[in-house]
Amino acid sequence: xxxxxxxxxxxxxxxxxxxxxxxxxxxxxxxxxxxxxxxxxxxxxxxxxxxxxxxxxxxxxxxxxxxxxxxxxxxxxxxxxxxxxxxxxxxxxxxxxxxxxxxxxxxxxxxxxxxxxxxxxxxxxxxxxxxxxxxxxxxxxxxxxxxxxxxxxxxxxxxxxxxxxxxxxxxxxxxxxxxxxxxxxxxxxxxxxxxxxxxxxxxxxxxxxxxxxxxxxxxxxxxxxxxxxxxxxxxxxxxxxxxxxxxxxxxxxxxxxxxxxxxxxxxxxxxxxxxxxxxxxxxxxxxxxxxxxxxxxxxxxxxxxxxxxxxxxxxxxxxxxxxxxxxxxxxxxxxxxxxxxxxxxxxxxxxxxxxxxxxxxxxxxxxxxxxxxxxxxxxxxxxxxxxxx
Numbered sequence: 001x002x003x004x005x006x007x008x009x010x011x012x013x014x015x016x017x018x019x020x021x022x023x024x025x026x027x028x029x030x031x032x033x034x035x036x037x038x039x040x041x042x043x044x045x046x047x048x049x050x051x052x053x054x055x056x057x058x059x060x061x062x063x064x065x066x067x068x069x070x071x072x073x074x075x076x077x078x079x080x081x082x083x084x085x086x087x088x089x090x091x092x093x094x095x096x097x098x099x100x101x102x103x104x105x106x107x108x109x110x111x112x113x114x115x116x117x118x119x120x121x122x123x124x125x126x127x128x129x130x131x132x133x134x135x136x137x138x139x140x141x142x143x144x145x146x147x148x149x150x151x152x153x154x155x156x157x158x159x160x161x162x163x164x165x166x167x168x169x170x171x172x173x174x175x176x177x178x179x180x181x182x183x184x185x186x187x188x189x190x191x192x193x194x195x196x197x198x199x200x201x202x203x204x205x206x207x208x209x210x211x212x213x214x215x216x217x218x219x220x221x222x223x224x225x226x227x228x229x230x231x232x233x234x235x236x237x238x239x240x241x242x243x244x245x246x247x248x249x250x251x252x253x254x255x256x257x258x259x260x261x262x263x264x265x266x267x268x269x270x271x272x273x274x275x276x277x278x279x280x281x282x283x284x285x286x287x288x289x290x291x292x293x294x295x296x297x298x299x300x301x302x303x304x305x306x307x308x309x310x311x312x313x314x315x316x317x318x319x320x321x322x323x324x325x326x327x328x329x330x331x332x333x334x335x336x337x338x339x340x341x342x343x344x345x346x347x348x349x350x351x352x353x354x355x356x357x358x359x360x361x362x363x364x365x366x367x368x369x370x371x372x373x374x375x376x377x378x379x380x381x382x383x384x385x386x387x388x389x
Contacts, residue, residue, distance in 0.1 A: 006374035008050025012039055013368045015053045020361050023352045030067075031097030031318045032350040034059050034357075060309040064096075064351040066343055072279030073100040076348040079340025081303040082320070084331065085114035086127065092117075093319040094304055094312065094329070096348050102278055106132045108286060108299075112317040118284070120299040125331055130278050130288050130298040137182025139244060140269030142230075143175060145189070146252035147262040151222060153193040161192060161213070163204050168192070171260040175267050177205075179241040182271035187235070187246070197222075197255055205235050214248075218255040270294050280344050284334040303339040304329040 016037040026032040040054025066076050075098035077083070082094035099111040108116040108128040118128040149171070158168040169190040177185050185206050192200040197218040203210040212233070217226040227250065235244040252264065273290030281287055284301040306312065311325025322329055335341040 002374060002378050005048060005050040006371045006378065008042060008052065009371040010368060010375075012037075012051045012053055013364050013371065016364050017361075017368075019056065020357055020364060023357050024354065024361075026318075027350050027352040027354055027357075029097075029318055029350050030099065030347045031064070031095055032352065033062070033096070034350070034352045035314075058310055058312070058314070059351055060312070062351045064349040066346040067349050068346050070345050072277065072345065074098060074345055074347050075100070075280050075284075075301075076343045076346045077303065077334070077340040078343050079338075080309075081305050081334075081339040083110070084117040084125075084302045084304045084329075085110050085112075085319070086117055087114050091321065092329075093315060093317065093321060095317070095319040097318045098342075099347060100280070102130055106130050108278075108301075112319075114317070114319075116301060118286070118299045118301040119333070125302055128286060128299040128301065130275075130286060132275060134272055134274045135290060135292075135294070135296070137178060137180060137272045138269050139180040139242065140177035140246060140267045143177070143187070143233075143246045143248045143267045144264055145173065145175075145248065145250055145262075145266075146264040147173070147254075148258065148260060149191060149193075149199045149216070149218070149253065149255045150260050151197075151255050151257045155193045155195075161190065161200075161202050161209075163188070163190060163202070163207075163209060169202070173262055173265055175265055177235070177244070177246065177267045178269035178271055179238040179244050181238075181241045183238065183241070184271070185235070185238065185244075187267075191260070199255065203233060210235065216250060216253065222255040224250060224253050224255075280342065282334070282342050282344055284342055300333055301342075302331050303334050303336075304331050305338050306330070 019035050019037040023034045036057045037053045038055045038057055039051050042049040042052050082096060083098055085093045085095060087093050093114055100108055100116060103109050106129050110116060115127045117125055119125060153170045156168050156170060158165055160168060162168045169192045171191040173189045175187045177187050179185060188204045190202040194200050199216040200213050202213045214231055216224060219225050230247040230249050233246045233248055235246060237243045271292050273292030273294055275288060276291045277289040279287050286298045287295045288298050289295050306329055307327040308325055311323050312320035313323050315321050332339045
């Protein structure tokens with residue numbers, strides 16, 4: 001009986017050594033979670049029969065340290081949750097290693113080539129994909145301007161407006177707009193002090209006077225009282241392009257003493273652009289960067305949480321798969337519900353405590369030697385008994 005008990009002990013310690021060896025081997029693996037072999041006593045008909053590995057615990061609730069990388073497609077989860085990927089066989093794999101990129105078809109993939117899952121334009125969970133081509137131009141349609149029209153201005157000496165004559169206006173502001181073909185045009189606003197607290201605005205595009213001045217009216221506290229809504233400005237039809245109209249907002253413009261200032265001068269629209277790069281935002285949004293300066297979203301990475309994370313089954317490629325013990329995965333977005341937020345430009349390191357593993361290794365070695373001693377002692381006793389017969 002003692003021979004079988006010692007043999008069971010050696011087999012169990014071999015299993016423990018395998019777990020310790022796996023932990024040590026993966027001490028440098030991103031997103032790895034260490035495991036522990038749990039011994040359980042064995043009995044047959046109330047008689048001791050040794051020991052076995054009753055279960056293996058995974059340290060899923062212990063986070064590894066974050067390694068800053070500065071790479072735009074690296075991310076670590078600050079708290080609970082797993083990145084969701086789909087393997088080539090269609091199975092769902094969950095991982096803590098947020099090392100992402102794109103393949104030749106524009107799919108967002110992890111470092112193992114598994115397709116990252118998230119929420120695209122339809123809002124349904126599926127493969128994330130980024131556009132690989134160019135984006136067309138978008139014509140400008142809105143102009144937001146805010147600033148201070150100096151209350152110290154006097155009406156100009158020349159009351160007949162002429163953009164080439166600085167004595168016919170008090171101030172100016174230049175804005176770049178785009179037509180439907182993506183060509184740039186310059187829209188200049190010339191401010192002409194009128195009667196009382198009125199300010200006339202003349203518009204010139206590409207040096208051509210549009211001939212449709214607007215009037216801004218301020219109260220005796222310098223607050224804009226008219227216009228109260230956006231003003232539509234017809235810029236005409238650039239050659240070969242669609243008609244161009246701007247909705248101009250002067251919200252926030254004032255008339256106080258002092259110099260003219262501009263706090264906001266922004267028009268929408270942009271020229272055509274080609275993909276220049278892809279990066280992650282802290283909320284999990286995949287942002288596609290174009291060489292025209294635009295950043296457009298291409299979906300949002302999904303995060304999965306489980307009722308019982310310890311029930312996850314480890315698979316190759318530093319990932320896990322769900323099991324009956326985990327319950328159904330709960331999919332959401334970073335920072336929503338119990339899902340952790342993202343730390344962009346960083347990777348979660350292995351949570352293996354190397355010092356603790358080496359101590360466990362020495363303890364396992366001592367236990368192995370003790371059980372081996374039991375076997376040799378049992379063998380010596382049997383040989384002595386056989387010689388006495």
